[in-house]
Amino acid sequence: MYRPYHPPADPIVVRDLTQQQEEMRTRVRIEPLHAEPTFIAGCDSSFPTPETILSVFVLLRYPTLELVEKVYHVGPVTVPYVPGFLAFREAPNLLKAYEKLQQKPDVIMVDGHGIAHKRRMGIAAHLGVLLDTPTFGVAKSLLTGKFEDPAPRPAAGRRCSTKAN
């Protein structure tokens, strides 16, 4: 498969960002949700032009998933993409979009990995710490580590248990 070329990252900067992640990882909490969520958000960023970042947040009511709010923020790209440091490139702009939400979510789905990261500080964990809000990563490809394919989900309408679930 085609692999993009990543410009060499400034080692001194990488060292500093790594240090920031090492500090932030101590603030990551892994625990179950304290209550059933009422609102769940999803966020992602795109790049209309190489120097422009567009971040979006959608707020959905849970569990119906009806769209409640949709906000975005457009800003300049100031950081290059460096594997392992995606958050420093996208989180700042995502935060600006987040601030525009009238209603804050109980949990957030984030594009990219969470703790499936070399220092357990993928962008989802990064945002979770900064917003002090539960988050989880939704990535489309592997960054690091190994995993086993999950068992296929049962077809709708025919659940295993007969009891309420």
Place this chain on the structure above:
DNA sequence: GCGACAG
């Protein structure tokens, strides 16, 4: 030294 490398 050589690959791998979220988005």
Place this chain on the structure above:
DNA sequence: ATCTTGTCGC
């Protein structure tokens, strides 16, 4: 991430 052409599976 983004762009673009070609191929594959249902």
